Amino acid sequence: MSLKELKFCPYCGGAFEQREVVGRRRHVCTACEEVYYQNPVPAATALVVNSCGELLLGKRSVEPALGEWCLPGGFVEIDESMEQAALRELREETGLYADSGQFVGCFYQNSMYYGGVIIFGYRVDVVRGEPLAGDDMQALQFFSFDKLPPVAFESHRKLIELFRQQLAASL
Ligand SMILES: [Zn+2]
Structure with a gap:
């Protein structure tokens, strides 16, 4: 397609x-x-780290990039903020709940499917729930930043790298 x-x-x-x-x-x-x-379509992703400083990724169960790892996330609905979309997608795809997210960055990506997509990343501190793969995901796993699997989508890779730098600078 x-x-x-x-x-x-x-x-x-x-x-x-x-x-x-x-x-x-x-x-x-x-x-x-x-x-x-x-116009480009806005999408939002959640950057979640566990107590060991590992990053949560999901293995996709749908195209595009079926079977590849990426950040939990998805398209922003018409009546949502980027932050609300990131929290909703996190909930739907992982069963993890949070009250708020902290803006990390955003990147434009050319998409074969949608023409252009702007991906917003939010750092999210989970307050409730255990990771359980839901919508669009077949598996969830925390990875240390130096042992990440190949990540689908250039924009997700850029967000992860930016987030890694921000975490390192805040230590
Ligand atoms: Zn007309």
């Missing part, structure tokens, strides 16, 4: 044509004249 090209206007079902609008070629509906702006 790859990024699907929109053929029809999502508002009225009219046919799109490509027109120059605000500096680049965009989809414009030939029926209702609506311009369909395409």
Whole structure:
């Protein structure tokens, strides 16, 4: 699967044509004249460390990157903040609960599936729950930073490296 090209206007079902609008070629509906702006999709991840200083990763049970390790996370819903999304995804994918998250950083990633994704990372201190693989995950494991498995998604690798540096600087 790859990024699907929109053929029809999502508002009225009219046919799109490509027109120059605000500096680049965009989809414009030939029926209702609506311009369909395409933007990166925001996603949020949770960076959780245990008492040994190890990082929680999940093994994916769905595409993309089926069977590979990554941070717990997912797309931000329309009525959520990035932080709320990170906490919700953590809950859904790992069964771990937290009250808040601390912003670590964010990275843009080009995605075959979604065009562009902006991944936000939050450091999360778990207050409740035991790790149990849920949505989109087939396994969960804590890894020490010097023995991480290959991690799917460039943005996750960058977040983990940034987080590692922040942890080292705070010691
Ligand atoms: Zn239309």
